[in-house]
Amino acid sequence: RVSSDGKPPKFQPPPKPVIIDRKTQKEERRFLSPEFIPPRGRTDPLKYYIERKDMIQRRKVFSIPEFYVGRVLAVTTADPYASDKSKRFVGICIQRGGKGLGATFVLRNVIEEQGVEICYELYSPRIQAIEVLKLEKRLDENLMYLRDALPEYSTFDVNMKPVPRMEHEEIPVNKLQVRMKPKPWSKRWERPKYNIKGIKFELPEHKMKAAQKWSQPWLEFDMLREYDTSKIEEKIRKELNEELEK
Amino acid sequence: VQDCHVLRYLSKEESGGKTAKLLVGGKNVSPFSKTESAHEIFKEAGVPPKQKVTTFNVTDDALIKPGTPLYAAHFRPGQFVDVTAKTIGKGFQGVVKRWGFKGQPASHGQTKTHRRPGAISTNKASKVYRGKKMPGKMGNIYRTSFGLKVWRINTKHDIIYVNGSVPGHTNCLVKVRDSKLPTYKDCNKNPPFPTFFADGDEELPEDLFDEEIFQFTDPSVTFA
Numbered sequence: 001r002v003s004s005d006g007k008p009p010k011f012q013p014p015p016k017p018v019i020i021d022r023k024t025q026k027e028e029r030r031f032l033s034p035e036f037i038p039p040r041g042r043t044d045p046l047k048y049y050i051e052r053k054d055m056i057q058r059r060k061v062f063s064i065p066e067f068y069v070g071r072v073l074a075v076t077t078a079d080p081y082a083s084d085k086s087k088r089f090v091g092i093c094i095q096r097g098g099k100g101l102g103a104t105f106v107l108r109n110v111i112e113e114q115g116v117e118i119c120y121e122l123y124s125p126r127i128q129a130i131e132v133l134k135l136e137k138r139l140d141e142n143l144m145y146l147r148d149a150l151p152e153y154s155t156f157d158v159n160m161k162p163v164p165r166m167e168h169e170e171i172p173v174n175k176l177q178v179r180m181k182p183k184p185w186s187k188r189w190e191r192p193k194y195n196i197k198g199i200k201f202e203l204p205e206h207k208m209k210a211a212q213k214w215s216q217p218w219l220e221f222d223m224l225r226e227y228d229t230s231k232i233e234e235k236i237r238k239e240l241n242e243e244l245e246k
Numbered sequence: 247v248q249d250c251h252v253l254r255y256l257s258k259e260e261s262g263g264k265t266a267k268l269l270v271g272g273k274n275v276s277p278f279s280k281t282e283s284a285h286e287i288f289k290e291a292g293v294p295p296k297q298k299v300t301t302f303n304v305t306d307d308a309l310i311k312p313g314t315p316l317y318a319a320h321f322r323p324g325q326f327v328d329v330t331a332k333t334i335g336k337g338f339q340g341v342v343k344r345w346g347f348k349g350q351p352a353s354h355g356q357t358k359t360h361r362r363p364g365a366i367s368t369n370k371a372s373k374v375y376r377g378k379k380m381p382g383k384m385g386n387i388y389r390t391s392f393g394l395k396v397w398r399i400n401t402k403h404d405i406i407y408v409n410g411s412v413p414g415h416t417n418c419l420v421k422v423r424d425s426k427l428p429t430y431k432d433c434n435k436n437p438p439f440p441t442f443f444a445d446g447d448e449e450l451p452e453d454l455f456d457e458e459i460f461q462f463t464d465p466s467v468t469f470a
Contacts (some may be wrong), residue, residue, distance in 0.1 A: 043416050046403060057462035078468050085468065125460045125467045 031066050034096060035103035035122065036236050040227050051100040052236070056243045058123050065130060069093055070138030070174060072156055073107060074131045075120055086128060089118055090158050094143040108146060110155040115147065134163045137173045139198040148185040149178045149199075192216075247404040249274045250316040251293045255309060256301075265303045268310060271296030272419050298419045318404040321422070323456035325396045326430035327406075330421040331414035335386030345379040389413045393427045399454040 036055070038048040071093050079087045091107030094117070098104045103122045108115065120127065133156075146154050153176075177200035180189075189196050190208060192215040201208065219225070253269040269287070275297040277285065288295045291312045321327065341347045341363040349361045363381075367374045391412060398407035406422065414420060455461060 046405075050400065050403065050405070054462055061463060062466060078466065125464075128466045128468065 032233055032237050032240070033064070033067065033103075035099050036240070037099070037229050037232060039099055048100065052239070054101060055123060056240065060244070062127070064122055065132050066135070067093070067096070067105070068135070068137045068171065069095060069141055069143055070136055071132065072134040072160070074133055074160075075107065075127060076129045077120070077124075078126045078128055088158075090133065090156055090160065091116075091118070092143070092146070092154060092156060094146060095141070108143075108154050109158075110151045111158075113151070115151065115154060132162060133160050135165055135171060137171050139173070139175060140196050142194075143198075144187070145178065145180070145185075145189045145194075145196060145199060148187075148189065149180050153178050247316070247318040247406065248272070249294075249296070251291065251296070252310045252312050252314050252316065253287055253291045253293065253296075253299060254312050266306060266309065267301045268304050269299055269301055270316065272298040272300070300421050302423065317401070318399055318406050319401050319450055319454075321396050321399060321406055323396050323398055323454050323459075326425040326427070327394050327396055327408060328390050328392050328423045328425050328427075329394055329408065329412045330388055330390040330423070331412065331418055333385045333387060333389050333413045334415045336384040338382065339384040340381045341379065344381060344384045347379070393425055393430060395456075397456050397459050400452065401450045401454065402452045 036052060038045065072090070073093060074088060074090045076086050076088045078085060089107060089109070091109035094106045094108050096103065096105045098121075101123050104119050105122065106117055106119045108117045110116070176198065178198055179200055179202070183203075187194070188211070189199060190201055190203060190211040192212060249272075251271055253271045256267040256269065258264070258266050271288070271293065273296060274294050277295045280288075280295045285295065287299075293313060336343070340361055342349050342361045347363060350356050350359045350364070352360060363379075366378060366380070391410065394412070395409040396406060397409060399405070400407075408422075412420065460467065
């Protein structure tokens with residue numbers, strides 16, 4: 001090539017490959033909030049489609065972070081009776097319920113030796129901010145047994161600082177085995193119906209064997225109860241990604 | 247709102263009653279499930295056979311030509327509405343569930359009496375009055391819930407969002423009417439009169455909201 005100056009052309013480094021980032025981005029978006037999946041029933045799918053549109057609109061304005069049961073969150077809601085007109089509550093997420101716009105999550109914390117649980121709606125207009133303090137998964141979907149566990153497992157400092165986390169790391173699974181208060185409990189957590197893996201049972205052997213009497217091993221083979229959500233999830237994920245990129 | 251069409255116009259003298267009546271049909275249904283005599287009414291209007299036909303009492307200045315389709319945009323947000331539908335059928339039910347009787351205590355020597363009606367009349371009457379609350383078939387009758395506010399209307403999919411609960415199971419046919427309650431007499435003066443025509447007079451946006459409702463495009467609510 002003949003250059004205008006007569007000098008050799010300026011060295012231009014080759015373009016950096018951008019492939020790696022896109023792959024990790026795609027894997028990040030693999031997470032689909034469980035309230036988008038419509039439950040099995042006889043209602044018109046049009047209703048769920050319209051609810052999803054509303055949810056997407058709300059998410060565009062107010063970002064709802066990635067979410068698992070067992071995560072420590074701080075939620076600020078608007079309150080007309082508080083002095084600052086806003087209330088901040090820190091807690092561990094015990095369960096997520098509801099589908100569509102009425103999706104809720106319950107946060108639990110022990111404040112001054114009194115256990116407090118508050119149920120928030122994800123899409124409520126009163127919520128002003130959700131901050132993630134600690135991102136981790138637990139072994140179960142439902143942490144209701146924390147009510148019967150020793151209070152040290154549910155206490156979290158109100159002014160806790162958010163734990164920094166790399167963007168492309170996998171979500172750590174906390175395999176903590178929780179110690180319980182002496183029986184009686186609110187529910188019989190040792191029964192196989194609840195299928196809890198995160199408790200360290202200190203009961204005698206014969207009691208554990210007696211609890212296995214209530215096991216229903218045929219449930220996992222029951223075909224009428226199967227609800228395969230993979231295809232529905234794919235469709236909804238595509239919809240979501242298209243809408244959020246607009 | 248699924249395929250509503252006006253079927254026939256009955257004048258005051260024909261129908262008997264104080265005002266003129268308009269017959270309106272609901273959801274489309276296959277012609278095999280309707281009798282031949284019913285087919286005639288639909289043929290006159292030039293409309294596919296409908297599952298449900300209802301009458302509306304209408305004043306003379308609000309008459310509509312048979313065959314016009316009716317849309318959800320006929321109602322506007324902020325209006326008040328009465329909704330009529332057949333309640334969920336519960337079958338033959340006892341007196342405790344049907345009428346809310348208290349029944350009898352569970353223990354303390356009761357012999358085979360826990361959910362029975364008990365006494366049905368007095369000694370002096372020596373008869374049982376008509377209309378006595380007794381067990382029987384419950385549900386599957388028409389009931390109306392009055393004074394429901396319309397919050398939002400979706401013109402694209404023809405959906406009306408209404409305040410509170412509505413009788414009937416999911417996907418059941420429902421009759422929606424302007425409210426009869428005296429407190430809401432003045433509110434229903436603004437809407438499209440006689441009805442909303444989709445021929446292209448005015449272009450409505452896809453979603454119509456009431457003023458007080460929270461739009462999802464706004465930021466979160468704060469109390470100043």
